[in-house]
Amino acid sequence: MRGTTRTVAMVAGISSVALLAAACGGGNSDKTTSSSAGGKAGGAVTVRGCNPQNPLIPSNTTETCGGNVLDAITAKLVHYNAETGAPENDIADKIESTDNQNFTVTLKKGYKFHDGTEVKAKNFVDAWNYAAYGPNAQSSGYFMEPIEGFGDTQCTGSGDDPCAGAGKAKAEKLTGLAVKDDYTFTIKTTEKVSNMAVRLGYSAFAPLPDSFAADPKAYGEKPVGAGPFKFDSWTKNTEIKLSKFADYSGKFGGKLDGITFKIYQDEDAAYNDVIANQLDVTDQVPSSAMIDAKYKTDLPDRNAAKxxxxxxxxxxxxxxxxxxxxxxxxxxxxxxxxxxxxxxxxxxxxxxxxxxxxxxxxxxxxxxxxxxxxxxxxxxxxxxxxxxxxxxxxxxxxxxxxxxxxxxxxxxxxxxxxxxxxxxxxxxxxxxxxxxxxxxxxxxxxxxxxxxxxxxxxxxxxxxxxxxxxxxxxxxxxxxxxxxxxxxxxxxxxxxxxxxxxxxxxxxxxxxxxxxxxxxxxxxxxTFGWSTKVTGVKITAFGTIDFASLSLK
CATH class of the missing domain: 3.10.105.10 (Dipeptide-binding Protein; Domain 3)
Known part of the structure; x- marks a missing residue:
């Protein structure tokens, strides 16, 4: 996931404390979630966000700011259990192998992208080929390396343009991927891979709709996934808005109708907004609030740590x-x-x-x-x-x-x-x-x-x-x-x-x-904090918000 594949944006510090300052007391809460009792269906919440490094293409997002958004709008073959991180089948009905080198993936029928088209085997194969192809310069292309033929999709030149001249990639597609029918494809790896099925819940392995190939740049500004929430808008440096996808057929949808990622330049500002009920959830409690466990006083019964x-x-x-x-x-x-x-x-x-x-x-x-x-x-x-x-x-x-x-x-x-x-x-x-x-x-x-x-x-x-x-x-x-x-x-x-x-x-x-x-x-x-308006706040094993459990009171 975080990428999860993720370079983390989120380890907090305090601006005014020197190394030799007096030590502070306190400790860590063992509470990892709020009660979901009284949660209702519908409504929208706001959560702390930050500026994504790149346009929101799954195979080119390797940091938390963009990754948190993609986690809400994409569905993959595998979903990671919020409590344990253990892989559970999502779009995949079966992922089978007898030798850890040849894998057959069978999809569940009826999964739809937000544009109304059905998720089929070719949407995975095409997406993974795009990620692997060197000239596309996808930062998560490396995750396709175990698949047979990856080396031939890479540019071999040097200098400013390694794909020029003799450095041009020999192939545009991975020989280890093959579509068998609309709901079945196979994966062949160069060597045995002991944890291949576990990897497939990462965002780089998300499927892409047929429309992606027509204009990848436009997709990055308005991504189309198959997850429980669909992308609505992105106001740069301000917010990213998502809404419930009515045709979502998976089991990880939850109760919310909408999520707004409010982009903050300062974690203290986000934290203060949570205290004032101007922000519903922050996944960052600043160190200024850690001193003497101040956050527990600021947010009684509105905090959790894991x-x-x-x-x-x-x-x-x-x-x-x-x-x-x-x-x-x-x-x-x-x-x-x-x-x-x-x-x-x-x-x-x-x-x-x-x-x-x-x-x-x-x-x-x-x-x-x-x-x-x-x-x-x-x-x-x-x-x-x-x-x-x-x-x-x-x-x-x-x-x-x-x-x-x-x-x-x-x-x-x-x-x-x-x-x-x-x-x-x-x-x-x-x-x-x-x-x-x-x-x-x-x-x-x-x-x-x-x-x-x-x-x-x-x-x-x-x-x-x-x-x-x-x-x-x-x-x-x-x-x-x-x-x-x-x-x-x-x-x-x-x-x-x-x-x-x-x-x-x-x-x-x-x-x-x-x-x-x-x-x-x-x-x-x-360490999370939340407003008085929400319940069911759960910290996943990845340190992210579990939107399936979150709801308004």
Whole structure:
């Protein structure tokens, strides 16, 4: 999902708290949902939104701002259970395989797109071919890589136009996809894939209507899905409006008639609007409200918290963009210089868990302490490791963050910790909003370090590793490249025994400690607040709003 395939826009911080401020008390609520008693059918709600990075094409949306909208308007083969994240068939009637390499997908009949056309097998095959084809430059095209023929759909040139001349892709379609009839298609993967069916609930695998091919650009501004809500309008920087799709035939529709994503540049503003009943749900409680668990007083019986499949990290710019951080010893030194425990206590009121690796504890296959000593604060060891690398030659270190979410406090605290341990100046650097921030990262114009986060797309250890650190992967923002890591990821995917697959993934994760392409910071707890007008507020395993359970009182 979040992408879910998602780069996370949402880890909060407080703007005015320094690292050495007095520690705050409080703790984490164990309530994960509000009561649905008294909920009625109909009506519209408003929820906190943010600026999508790209037009709303499912295969080109890899961040939460656009992904949250797509989750409401699309239906996929698989739906993830709101409580556990476990996959459940949605449009798929059956997904069958005897060898984890050849899959037959049978669709349920009667599913319709919002334009009234029926969802058929070709709508999946055409959508996946579009995502995979290199010249289309889809950021989630990487998710089609396991399917046979993916390599031939990729451009092989270099420079500004890798698709020019001899670099042109050899094929426009994946040989591993075949339509058998209106409601059946087959998937053949290059190698065995142990979790193929689990992946198919991610937004990149959503079907596209026949009308998409006529004008993909127009679709991105007004997407047409097959989910319980249809897209109505998008007023840039202000709001995105959705309404109930009358012909939705799935079982995840819920009671609401409409949803408006109100786009905020500031999380405190959204939070204050919830208190004043001017906004119905926020999936962000700012750290200013975390101090002494103030949000519980501000929103009595109107808050919930849940551990979710989200991790916060700090990523280093690619070496060719900024060579000052190229030495893994420098990266390891920076990681050891970060006092995670103190930052979590003082800024997040202990509502985060210090990360000891790159995989969230909520998924099967998680192994603790994969980062080892490099994720343990030790100023003396950090300074010694930096000296071993010959010191930092780049002057001051920078840590960039998007200014439309309250990341200022924790990034400043992180820089203070780094400066105190290493004796190197570190500056937290704001970028105006998430869309601009992600664009700079994706175009490899961002130097130094930058905040990064990952919300699982599907509940698998693989999803925290392959999309982020495999060579050429869609969300490999630091352009990490380790052939041994890639080999282990491929070997893990080929396993038919889940335990053996997890063991291989764990071996791959362990390699990241030696290279430190990104610094694990903490595992997240999603904290929600809501108005007095709504009930049935449920936090999914992905840290998103479950619209199927939400209703007006």
């Amino acid at each position: 551990s979710v499949g989200v991790i916060q990290t700090i990523t280093f710019a690619p070496t060719k963009v900024d060579p000052n951080y190229a030495d893994p010893k420098i990266r390891q030194a920076i990681s050891m210089a970060i006092d995670r425990d103190t930052i979590i206590k003082q800024i997040f009121n202990n509502t985060r868990q210090p990360a000891t690796g790159w995989v969230s504890p909520v998924v099967d296959g998680y192994k603790a302490n994969q980062c080892g000593e490099y994720c343990v604060y030790d100023a003396a060891k950090a300074k010694a490791k930096l000296d071993e690398a010959g010191g930092f030659k780049g002057g001051k270190m920078t840590l960039a963050y998007n200014a439309d979410s309250s990341h200022k406090g924790w990034t400043e605290a992180t820089c203070n910790s780094i400066k105190g341990a290493l004796g190197v100046d570190c500056v937290a650097t704001p970028v105006v909003d998430f869309a601009t921030f992600r664009t700079q990262i994706a175009s490899h114009k961002m130097k130094g370090m930058f905040r990064s986060g990952w919300q699982m797309d599907y509940p698998s250890i693989e999803n925290f590793l392959a999309p982020l650190y495999k060579t050429g992967a869609s969300s490999n923002d630091g352009q990490y490249n380790n052939p041994e890591f890639d080999k282990l990821i491929n070997e893990a995917a080929a396993q038919t025994d889940p335990a053996q697959a997890n063991a291989k993934y764990q071996q791959a994760e362990a390699l990241l400690a030696g290279d430190m392409p990104a610094i694990p910071m903490w595992y997240s707890t999603a």
